Amino acid sequence: MKEVKYSKIYRIIHWAIAVSFVLLLLTIFLRLTWLNKFNVAAIIQEYLSDTDQILTQEQLIVLAKKIRQPMWNWHIYIGYVLVGLFSIRFVLPALGHMKFQNPFSNTLSLKEKFQKWIYIIFYVCVIISLVTGLIIVLGPKDLKKPMEEIHILSIYYLLAFIVIHFAGILIAEFTDQKGIISRIVSGTKDKN
């Protein structure tokens, strides 16, 4: 298999997207665990019951969401950053960088076709996440609920992609693409 060289622009976009996804995952992790609204509501309730004060479950959830909001705002900021980064990523092929490869090409092996399809499926899923995320925040109220139902499914493909991506890189590094990890970090000669 021929050795792929990663240009500076390729590496900058790759790592900017990777870091953004890690931070985005952190916000999702916090929302699903420590800052889960039911957990926080239970903590408030426990405290109030010791002081003979009572709030309804609805009021507790409102408070819990308010406590979580400053953290969750970061999900939205990082979401906007990803909208910007993916917009650049999708424009780059037109400028001769980070070209998309055709998975239908007859010259590709089965393994390479699989690789290209994984990227295409990932990009389609990311576009769906970004668009539904933007509609939840900026779109009309009546679309909020259906968009949320689609958007929250993002975690499944994201985790699946991360596992496949890491496994693929490790397999490549230890088989026919020795040095791929150092090339995506420090690059060698610039190429598209």
Ligand code: HEM
């Ligand atoms: C590829 C990018 C994105 C991924 C993978 C992603 C992933 C997720 C996930 C998994 C959740 C659900 C968390 C939970 O179950 O508690 C979520 C919720 C949310 N996301 Fe994103 N997100 C992305 C981009 C965005 C963008 C661009 C925005 C808006 C600018 C956004 C706004 C929101 C909002 C407002 C919620 C809360 C929805 C609710 O209340 O149920 N997200 N996101």
